[in-house]
Amino acid sequence: MHRLRxxxxxxxxxxxxxxxxxxxxxxxxxxxxxAGVALYVLFIHGSQVQDAARATYVxxxxxIAGIIDRLTTDASRAQVAAALSDAMQVHIVLARGDTVxxxxxxxxxxxAIVSPGSWQVPPDGGYTYENRRTVTGERRVLVAIDxxxxxxxxxxxxxxxxxxxxxxxxxxxxxxxMALLMAMVSSWVAADKVTTPxxxxxxxxxxxxxxKLDTPIRVRTRSAEIQDLAAHLDxxxxxxxxxxxxxxxxxxxxxxxxxxxxHEVRNPVFxxxxxxxxxxxxxxxxxxRKHFAASGLMNLQRLGNLxxxxxxIARLEYREDWIKPSTFNVTELxxxxxxxxxxxxxxxxxxxxxxxxxxxxxxxxxxxxxxxxNLIENAVVYSDKGAVQCSLVRRGSKVRIExxxxxxxxxxxxxxxxxxxxxxVEPDRSRKSGGVGLGLSIVKQILQxxxxxxxxxxELGRGTxxxxxLPYVEGPASMPDRNTFHSDRVS
Numbered sequence: 001m002h003r004l005r006x007x008x009x010x011x012x013x014x015x016x017x018x019x020x021x022x023x024x025x026x027x028x029x030x031x032x033x034x035a036g037v038a039l040y041v042l043f044i045h046g047s048q049v050q051d052a053a054r055a056t057y058v059x060x061x062x063x064i065a066g067i068i069d070r071l072t073t074d075a076s077r078a079q080v081a082a083a084l085s086d087a088m089q090v091h092i093v094l095a096r097g098d099t100v101x102x103x104x105x106x107x108x109x110x111x112a113i114v115s116p117g118s119w120q121v122p123p124d125g126g127y128t129y130e131n132r133r134t135v136t137g138e139r140r141v142l143v144a145i146d147x148x149x150x151x152x153x154x155x156x157x158x159x160x161x162x163x164x165x166x167x168x169x170x171x172x173x174x175x176x177x178m179a180l181l182m183a184m185v186s187s188w189v190a191a192d193k194v195t196t197p198x199x200x201x202x203x204x205x206x207x208x209x210x211x212k213l214d215t216p217i218r219v220r221t222r223s224a225e226i227q228d229l230a231a232h233l234d235x236x237x238x239x240x241x242x243x244x245x246x247x248x249x250x251x252x253x254x255x256x257x258x259x260x261x262x263h264e265v266r267n268p269v270f271x272x273x274x275x276x277x278x279x280x281x282x283x284x285x286x287x288x289r290k291h292f293a294a295s296g297l298m299n300l301q302r303l304g305n306l307x308x309x310x311x312x313i314a315r316l317e318y319r320e321d322w323i324k325p326s327t328f329n330v331t332e333l334x335x336x337x338x339x340x341x342x343x344x345x346x347x348x349x350x351x352x353x354x355x356x357x358x359x360x361x362x363x364x365x366x367x368x369x370x371x372x373x374n375l376i377e378n379a380v381v382y383s384d385k386g387a388v389q390c391s392l393v394r395r396g397s398k399v400r401i402e403x404x405x406x407x408x409x410x411x412x413x414x415x416x417x418x419x420x421x422x423x424x425v426e427p428d429r430s431r432k433s434g435g436v437g438l439g440l441s442i443v444k445q446i447l448q449x450x451x452x453x454x455x456x457x458x459e460l461g462r463g464t465x466x467x468x469x470l471p472y473v474e475g476p477a478s479m480p481d482r483n484t485f486h487s488d489r490v491s
Contacts, residue, residue: 053141092154142155375403389405
């Protein structure tokens with residue numbers, strides 16, 4: 001039992017290549033089926049063919065013997081035997097004991113029959129049958145029949161059907177052996193066609209494990225399943241590479257974010273601490289006290305704006321349900337924001353214009369209000385003169401909202417970064433105005449939550465234009481006709 005197990009493990013090891021397993025499995029299946037067919041052809045079918053041929057030859061010899069037995073004289077028997085030999089193309093020999101009484105073809109018959117005594121016919125009047133090859137290579141069949149005091153021997157060439165059946169047996173055997181060899185070769189080739197791309201995929205997986213994510217997975221195969229597998233793995237690698245790059249970028253941004261937050265918090269905290277300490281002095285004049293208190297309040301407001309902006313960003317990032325859309329008049333919202341910011345613009349001598357007809361959109365009103373505030377307030381802060389224009393125009397199923405100014409503008413190298421957190425084009429001006437560098441980042445975050453992008457165009461010395469779009473909806477039926485109503489509000 002132990003030896004059989006050792007032999008089984010030797011033929012079918014616990015671990016082997018896919019090519020070896022496919023070869024062994026197919027070779028075993030084909031070998032078993034071939035061996036079964038070969039055994040049937042050799043033994044069962046061969047025995048059946050031999051039995052059928054034997055019965056045919058014995059019947060023919062018995063018929064010849066029956067005809068000869070009807071004659072009484074040796075001369076007549078020899079004469080009839082000669083006629084039958086010529087007509088049926090067989091050799092006939094008549095013998096008494098060990099003496100040949102008559103032989104149809106003594107020269108040719110001698111090669112097949114040595115002496116009548118070698119026939120070994122059963123003594124009970126039976127027959128003997130022998131199928132043998134002569135010295136010339138021809139196969140002949142000998143049937144000897146016992147007739148009490150004599151023997152009748154009939155030798156004839158092997159029948160064509162018998163020869164064909166025997167050749168078919170050997171042809172089948174040779175064909176099965178060739179089929180087995182071809183099956184083994186084909187299984188090896190087929191296994192190679194499967195394992196070669198699998199090895200390539202395996203090597204790619206090793207490269208991915210080693211961190212080599214830039215190498216594409218390429219396999220040369222006609223198998224659709226393996227092609228699909230390679231394509232899926234390639235897309236998975238690309239996705240992983242993008243996610244890893246994004247995680248690395250987020251890690252860098254997080255580090256910069258923490259550094260910026262700590263810096264932005266530390267400065268106003270230190271300032272407030274210094275102003276409070278100075279206010280504790282008893283020899284300060286009223287003017288100084290008022291100045292220090294105002295400065296402390298300004299830094300406190302700056303700190304409050306920072307935390308409010310950070311909370312807003314966190315809500316938008318981690319609460320998908322924070323956006324609550326509703327239908328509202330976006331023109332009315334623009335008027336509301338400009339009215340709120342009008343005093344600040346007036347102090348700088350800047351005009352605020354709203355150019356629009358009543359338009360309704362579906363969005364989160366409070367968040368879009370924050371977008372208006374940040375964009376318009378930024379335009380006021382970074383403009384020294386001129387006007388800030390807010391335009392709302394319907395474009396098909398969208399309402400385009402634009403906020404433009406004719407201020408200093410933004411250089412092309414800064415335009416790609418203005419939506420980054422804590423990035424400031426003019427840091428000193430932002431800090432003096434109480435800005436923390438999160439306004440445009442919040443704008444982008446809010447609009448991304450609405451699945452809408454924000455765009456910017458700017459030219460140094462000529463101003464900046466921001467725009468975005470919101471889904472348009474029909475307003476109440478009581479609203480005036482939008483084709484005739486128009487307003488141009490100027491502060």
